[in-house]
Amino acid sequence: MPAPLSAETLRRAPKVLLHDHLDGGLRPQTVLELADEVGYRDLPAGDAAALGVWFRQAADSGSLVRYLETFAHTVGVMQRPEAVQRVARECALDLAADGVVYAEVRMAPELVAGSMPIEEAVEAMLDGYAAGMKEATTGGTPITVGTLLCAMRQNDRWDEVAGLVVRYRDAGVVGFDLAGPEDGFPPDRIPSAIALLDRAGAHRTIHAGEAAGVESIRAALDGARAERLGHGVRIADEVLEDGALGPVAVRVREEQVPLEVAPSSNVQTGAYPSLAAHPVDRLHRLGFAVTLNTDNRLMSGVSVTSEFTDVVTTFGWGWDDVARVTERALAAAFADDAEKARLRDDVVRPGYAALRA
Template sequence: MSDSEFSETEATSTVDPDVVRRLPKVELHDHLDGGLRPQTIIDIAAETGYDGLPTTDAAELEKWFFDAANSGDLPTYLTTFDHTTAVMQTRDSLVRVTREAVEDLAADGVCYAELRFAPEQHQAKGLSLQEVVDATVQGVKEGERVVSARGGRIHVRLLMCAMRHADRAAEIAQLTVDNHGEHTPGEGYVVGFDIAGAEDGFPPSNHVEAFRILRENLVPVTVHAGEAAGVESIADGLRQGAVRIGHGVRIYEDLDATMNGIELGEVAKFIRDRRIPLEICPTSNTQTGVCDTVADHPFNLLYELGFTCTVNTDNRLVSGCTMTGEMLALAENFDLEYWQFLELTTNALDNAFCDQPLRESLEREVIYPAYAELGGTLSSGEGDSEGLGELHGDHGHVHGAGVEEVQLSMENLRAELAELGLSLDDEDDEDSEDSEETEEK
């Protein structure tokens, strides 16, 4: 969702959009092939002879991607990537696309990002899998240098994706292992593994050999789950060793409304209690059928229940969004404040696949100072915050550690459940009927 969509509603939000744009952000779920600049697609298509674009006007092409993505289902949404991957088949194009992604993220205030892509989708013109990885690593290095030369700071890492409908997952897992670590061709930039593509009907357990390779070599794993498929998809990913869940929002299907509140099922309780991060992508979820609008998104319910939530874009071009826009959308729809942005940002950084010294450096030198500058505007929701130290002292988690957990009133609880097709009313009616029957007897 673009920042401009909030121009008419800024007055009702508790945060200043200009401040949000400047705040440091952490992005864990961003597909390299979903965030190209429209003009870059047109340029590379002309250079490489690709003539399949629906238009060669940059503004029209950007609109086409957004419109095509708003299909309401994941398989149709994924067809937009036919055009982006088509122009990412040479070393030079991969370097350029990756470099520009780094620059664009930095311009949006992102200080750390993990870009994910499927190397197997970039071999149409003869590149080897290792040559694909080498090109993206080069692109990240060039992008970081450009940002640094402009006085900025960003650190970008790479996740290798295997396509879940294909049979190359073990091969991609081994590629990830071969490039994982500073003393490999990946030079420390390749930090983890993912499976992507059509989720429903292609469970993580189809690729047990790949996950075995990764576990044995101590490579961290995230998986797409709980987007187009439900709770079992999430559980399957956890069984294979996932330490983060891409999207994961359909975990709400493992919640049950009772008169005492919301009871968590076995999988939901596991994820909440072990703080398994959910890589939530609000706008993307509206496009793939999880919900109709951001206002209907289960984010707020999951957040209130204590799940470890992070905010991400998924595909900046295809979904027409930025990290700033996503944060503003959540603020507008769920009344989030700056301290909650801090929590969501540190949730992401705490669970990034980079090394601990980098995490500590970004917290100490970039994130905490930026929020400390907000001073008295950094409200904890209690109205008397003394600033950053009170909210996030001792590297604790803001949500449920330094601040009282927000308790849902019955009215708010009913509203949240209604958005998800759940209700306490049925049980209320049943209890009322039982009571009446007892009185009659």
């Protein structure tokens, strides 16, 4: 008999995470301790439980602008290489404990590079993930973590970040991302950065179709040659009630462009009023390349397990749906083909076969 679908069994299932922000996933206790180390006095609460509640409530405003304001505190305590390394190490350990076997975690190094060279920020992330991966493996929950480096759309450091993606790609950096406000800052605003990635054959995923609509998605595909869409959920704007698709939706489905969907985050930022109203299930049923992601685990108060549990419960997904989404995410990962084949054949498929037996 197949195992019942529950939070407990989903936690045991091997999961793949493509869209998770390092500065959005700190442990509340770590925020407090890092703040104390550097004399950061702006935190809105003084104990871990209350601080965790504050982050979730502040993020649960229905406004992307208010949601993003919460990052002032996490970034504020991450301005030293030791802090970045600690946060990255704990990120790897927390994801491994949640049953994640492969993750790509993103961060804009420029946000923590005010008091350190930007290269030092990248190296601190890589060192932290490496330490966390080693500890997780020793503890019996092996995980592979790849690093995505974000350039902020509204800033002018795209060339620098693209160069870091190429420079560190043999050390654990797997790709480039554009984050920040979609409106007013098109993904081809600094074409030299995109050209640099093109020349190097570097991977890129672009935030698009979150706060802005289908034109943002079209721009990411055409202007930045996005291989994946960070969120991308607003492609549903071109899905009619009868299932007919607009031209960009046809393209995204036919080309199986992976959508890094983060339902809880989308509800928090006001893209959709509730999970029940979210198009994740509809897009999945229509054959779009939907993957399930956390976005910001601290702000949304979620884990990969809880995100799957909520979607399974709301839309009646079965093990076949969970396994299909997981394999789809692994296929879309920026790891090399040998690593993806190993994880698929030795970890993911055997893990789901045991749960469905």
